[in-house]
Amino acid sequence: MRILEKTLIYIALGIIIAWSLMPIYWTINVSLKTGLEVYEVFSTRFSIENYVRLFREDFQRYLISTIYLASLTTIISLALAIPASYSLSKLPLSDKLRRGFLVWTLFSRTMPPIVLIIPLYVMFSQLRISDNLTAVAIAYQVYTLPFSIWMLMGFYRETPREVEEAAMVDGAGPLAIMTRILVPMIMPGIVVTAIFSILMSWNEFLYAVILLQSLKNYTVSLIIASYISEWGVKWGEMAAAGIVSSLPMLLFTAYVQKYMVLGFMRRD
Amino acid sequence: MNVFFSLLAYNTDGDPMPGRRDFIKMAVLGVGGFVVGVGAGYYLGSIPGQQQVGAPSGYNLSALGRDAEHQDINTAVIDFFSRENPGYRVDYSPLAYSPLYDKTVLALQQGSSAYDLVYMDDPWIPQFGERGWLADLEDLAKQEGIGLDLGDFSSVLIDVGRHPYRSGKLVAFPQMGNVQIFAYRKDVFDRLGIPEPKTWSDVLNACEKIKASQLVEYTIAFRGVKGNPVATAFQPILYAFGGKIVSDDLRKSALDSKAVEALEFLLQLKKYAPPGVENFNTPDVRDRLIGGRIAMSTETWPGWIKDSDNPAVSKVPGLLAYTTTPGERTKTSPLLGVWYWGIPAASRNKSAALRYILYSASARMQKIMAILKGLPPVRSSVGRDPDASALRRWIPIQVQSLAVAVPRPRTPYWPKIEDIFGSYVNQVLAGVVRPSDAVAKMSEEIDKVLAGG
């Protein structure tokens, strides 16, 4: 019985693993083919021409735009969230304000992005700041800021009270406590939060496609989307672009995956 | 709740916080990436698109244009222009179709003087002209003492550039002569002794013969996917049957029984098309034509057949022939899809911009670009030029088609109308709605839109 059970389990898992890997394998396969060979499943001719062509057509400028956007978004989020979370978790504040922030963080996680963007778009264009990566970084704060605040609050709460109390006894004010003691303590948590912000900006599509028009401001998401365009799907390049743009994020995601799960399960 | 927090799904070392080593790695990656990113961001953000070479006294023009082959052509023209006109510089920003439309609308609506040249698809002209966003080119030319050689252009091209249509000010100048033509496999037609089709009935007869002969995989193909593609592919057929979408005064829908007949004809054609034609878009038709899998393409754009004689890309070099779109009860009505240059009313470099436009549309430049880059020319003289037609065999037919072409209805509400029209024709093609019902529903919805709804 045991052996039969075990075999069935392995077979089931095998199917599931094949299912999970199949599209990824196929994309890598297509990215290494050229011309009409994309139609063949197991042809043995490989070439990195797609990747070469990608970079000859300036793919790196989209990578750079996206890095810039992700960095700017994260800097803004962290700069605002680190003090705010500290205040919300350690300092006296009106309960209503605290509750308000809590509701806001939950609310923004459930809010569909499209609902908020139209007035922002109208305002950005009236202020003449559309088609601008900085404006997009601000729009991204809709999600990254509440999320960062929420994550950092959790990390702040983990820190032992004694350290703070000791510092207060020594006469340190709240700002000093935050900058000299707590921030260094939760630095790994800050890194995790930063990575989430980076991932979110890197992978985002809706706001980017609405707020950006010029090719020179395009993010990686937009350029890959353009390969699936009316003038014919450039299969090889699309596959290559997908692989190239995913590699850095794969590393980051692997690192924070467990926090994603924790994130879903925490309720405080 | 802390129980949850300390729970780690599958982490085997049970360490809730990232270790020191990981942190340092991540921090280095992060800081490095950030420095590169911000530095590059500043760098990218500070150039307006090309090298700043500190122009001396001269003209700096800023242009918004299309990407892909339009970018190829326009940047080549700009290259020639700047070399032959020292002191003039043109900055070209390439954008894809929808982003170009969005950005142009925003820039024009804000009255921004950031751009001196805007590249427009002809349906946009009524919208922009209606709002007074574009400069009067004839006026401008008169002030400059330049003569506009309008005679070398088919009258419809100039009419479309005016707002109101035909009678108003010239607010746009033609640049790229995109128009529908009919492409077919001459070798197949000759083999079966079929003459060049002049009417849609001829086309249907040819379909029957070709299908029986089995010389090609499928007889015919056209774009059927909902929206602009099927609307554009179907309009010549509708017009050929005497139908109309919008009344001449642009106030009401003009769809009637002729539209129903045209739709039923379309369904006849569908029988000879590959399955799934109701989802076909440009690549589906173009690739089959160039790949030798169909004998006729009812609606063909010059961009599709640019490389049709290139053996490296095409399976039918030299085998395609072209003619004007068939007529039926009325004369032929190929659809215009011409791209125009316009000057925003708020631009501060209007005379320099006009100079560029006339250079780009000059007979000499049009011929050079036709030969070099496969530009479909807008000038009739270039259409008759033997050098251009030797290399690009479709040019004579394309330019002739310009002379008889029809533009899409010149109403500012066209995008919405096209969307409705395209949606229903697609549904008819998919067999979801009957032609008579589709026409009834379309009329109703289009009337609402035109009433300002």
Add this chain to the structure above:
Amino acid sequence: MKTGSISYILVLPSLALMLFTTVYPIIGVLYYSLYSYNIVTGEFRFSGLNEYIELLRDPLFLTSIRNTVMFSIAATVLQTILGLIIAVLVNQRIRGKRYIIPILVLPNMFSVVVVSSMWKLMLDYETGLINHILKSLGFQPLPWLTSMDLALFSIVLIDTWQWTPICFLIFYAGLQSIPRELYEAAIVDGASSVRTFTSITLPMLKPYIALVLLLRSIDTFRLFDKVYLLTGGGPANSTETISLYIFKTGLVFWDIGKASAASFIMLILILAISALYIRRSILS
């Protein structure tokens, strides 16, 4: 008190940004929805509830709501069940968990644009891998993304591929948290594995199941990227979702008034679903 004011100062910038990026748009959406506002034609006049009435009379809008709800239910249920099954399988005494789990989780590590492009390569009628396999097995290729009947299902499939890993992770964590003693007691009592599952595992997993159901419903409701990239709402509007409808109305046809009204309606709908989630989280 000094400490008191510092605490508010630290929170102020975030508060300001929050008001700007969340509260302002919501008020904006409500405001614009009462106007007939078109950016291209320049029209801007008060029209009260007119936009809402037009919206509710628009068959495309109603279709989009229907499609979105259908998609949401199908995807949520499918992902929850699959996630649970996979978690149970992986939780067994098998070797190689260290390798299996990262592989299972891999699909969720790609951006939605990359996932869409990967699946376009899989589902394309002419060149897709799945139709290749079908053809080589002697079956007819299927029009995954171009048939009215299959398109929405294909999107469900893609979404499932992308998000089942997260459901799996949550359930797996849940399974790990069930104390061993309960199972040992069950064995002593001679319970069959099915009985164990239904009386011990499932009840203990209830909060996790509720969480996954809630999260996935909220998430799937906002479907946009995949349909925008792969089907554009077609064929025959079978994959038109609410987000896509709002996008097209407001940013392709520039009818800001109508798009805002639709946004507001979507807001209400999502609040209804997520009120559960928010209340649960606040109460704890």
